[in-house]
Amino acid sequence: MSVLSGKKIVLGISGGIAAYKTATLVRLFIKAGAHVQVIMTPASKDFVTPLTLSTLSKNPVYSTFYNEEDENAQWNNHVELGLWADFMLIAPATANTLSKMANGNCDNLLIATYLSAKCPVYFAPAMDLDMYKHPSTIASFKSLQGFGNIMIPAESGELASGLSGEGRMAEPENIVAFIEKDIESKLPLKGKKILVTAGPTYEAIDPVRFIGNHSSGKMGFDIANCAANLGAEVTLISGPTHLKPANTFINFVRVVSAQEMFDACHQYYESCNVAVCAAAVADYKPKQIAEQKIKKSEAEFSIELEKTKDILASLGKIKKNQFLIGFALETENEIENAKLKIQKKNLDLIVLNSLRDEGAGFGKATNKVTFISNDFKVEPQALKSKEEVANDIVNKIISYYEKNI
Secondary structure: OOOOOOOOOEEOOOOOHHHHHHHHHHHHHHHHEEEEEEEOOOOHOOOOOOOHHHHOOOOOOOOEEEEOOOOOOEEEEHHHHHHOOEEEEEEEEEEHHHHHHHHHHHHOOOHHHHOOOOEEHHHHHHHOOOHOOOOOHHHHHHHHHOOOOOOOOOEEEOOOOOOOOEEEEEOOHHHHHHHHHHHHOOOOOOOEOOOOOOOOOOOOOOOOEEEOOOOOOOHHHHHHHHHHOOOOOOEEOOOOOOOOOOOOEEEEEOOOOHHHHHHHHHHHHOOOEEEEEOOOOOOOEEEEOOOOOOOOOOOOOOOEEEEEEOOHHHHOOOOOOEEEEEEEEOOOOOOHHHHHHHHOOOOOOOEEEOOOOOOOOOOOOEEEEEEEOOOOOOOOOOEEEEHHHHHHHHHHHHHHHHHOO
């Protein structure tokens, strides 16, 4: 899975011969899972057609502030386009367009969108050798980089003029690789290893029946996906669930029982930086597992149970430098019980759920939690989607490392 998956990209195309390469560039972005909106200067349409790019991007292509052929023309809102994008790429960026960008000469939709953009802006210069090295062009490069824009250097090779040298636009594959590498390097959890547990565990009674709970695993999966999208190397250990990680870079480990989850957690815990134990692990298991299906022969039936191993406590006991996060689902004396668990299990943070809160608990798309840190700071949260709660938890991890760098 590419870091570009789900990204919203505004691709600005200016009028140079390298514009023909943008069809491949759009295709690569779409293949990576990005959403692409193309803006063309009027001159660029002499080199590649809007029809080609709209077909590849699956979006209309804009080149003017409004469609002059439509008597009920709607304004193409450059401000809205600039705010929509996660990042903007101008490729090819001709000497003319670069000069307009550097000096704020706003005479077309592309430049208006660039000046309105609140996102990172990449530009890939494309021009002849002497133009590329001209002092005015170099001044444009410096100005744009001084504004915080990111230059994708031109490559060397045969140019349209017949000369050979520096100035040809980077190949589409190299542009995509450059942007991916740049985004990855800036992700806040880059280089961090995070262990996440999710879902229920099933404790076998016989080959057919088991003791389990109603956990869907969604909370843990959302945490894992969020952390992976922010650059973390994530191992997700999950009990039985129909869910699959959305981020394909996640190391996904399936288990069934509490013992299997215990073993898997201890396999990965020592090398991780953070552990988030969101699984609803069974507290008890049958002392004996019947080898054959138990028949309904008696009016009453009892099972002798024994405690499962406490995974969270075992991780807290061997904790070195890990940031350890636990979950607590309580029905009474919630805050007091959660604080006791922090101390007893050597946690850095606990995420408290209360079954008394409407919209919280198993099998729901929402959750209402309270964060309690190891210094007993209590932070109640509003009812949110589980994706938003996952973002909040991951932000706690980011804040921890920002404070402890």
